[in-house]
Amino acid sequence: MKLLILDRDGVINEDSDAYIKTLDEWIPIPSSITAIARLSQAGWTVAVATNQSGIARGYYDLATLESMHARLRELVGEQGGEVGLIVYCPHGPDDGCECRKPKAGMLRQIAAHYGTDLAGIWFVGDSSGDLQAALAVDCQPVLVKTGKGERTLAKPLPPGTLVFDDLAAVADQLLS
Ligand SMILES: O=P(O)(O)OC[C@@H](O)[C@H]1O[C@@H](OP(=O)(O)O)[C@@H](O)[C@@H](O)[C@@H]1O
Ligand SMILES: [Mg+2]
Numbered sequence: 001m002k003l004l005i006l007d008r009d010g011v012i013n014e015d016s017d018a019y020i021k022t023l024d025e026w027i028p029i030p031s032s033i034t035a036i037a038r039l040s041q042a043g044w045t046v047a048v049a050t051n052q053s054g055i056a057r058g059y060y061d062l063a064t065l066e067s068m069h070a071r072l073r074e075l076v077g078e079q080g081g082e083v084g085l086i087v088y089c090p091h092g093p094d095d096g097c098e099c100r101k102p103k104a105g106m107l108r109q110i111a112a113h114y115g116t117d118l119a120g121i122w123f124v125g126d127s128s129g130d131l132q133a134a135l136a137v138d139c140q141p142v143l144v145k146t147g148k149g150e151r152t153l154a155k156p157l158p159p160g161t162l163v164f165d166d167l168a169a170v171a172d173q174l175l176s
């Protein structure tokens, strides 16, 4: 199965140290939207695994989060593509859940949903927690330089991590 798993903030849309709290603050990276559309039109299933501790912190509610994901699906749909399963962790760092990255619960949830193994599946993120989650389930860690990617790149990366400028470059590689 051609499955690609994406982190959201910093990969699909701009990130902010102040969290993405409203639909207006959810600013898509145009080339990432196009990349998702291109990949899905080429037969790839594009799923999303995103930490959303802003829910636990009370910065925004589930309806607001879902409005961002509806907007994502709308934008990709306008370019003829589609977004697969979007999984989010609404918990805070101290909640001890199994889904918050760097734990791999969301990746396992996506694999179960599609009935596929995770080994070698590319997981594209901008933070070290994304890369650690990938390693925990034998996914291929992929770092993009958008969002917090440059900060992440300034620290040692897990061996074997692939690095690309942005999601568009990841799509170019997968579609080449
Ligand atoms: O990159 P993904 O997983 O899609 O989402 C990250 C967001 O949930 C937020 O995660 C927070 O980390 P803490 O949850 O406070 O550790 C901060 O890094 C925020 O800047 C960021 O917007
Ligand atoms: Mg991110």
Ligand SMILES: [Zn+2]
Residues within 6 Å of the ligand: 089, 090, 091, 097, 098, 099, 100
């Ligand atoms: Zn969680």
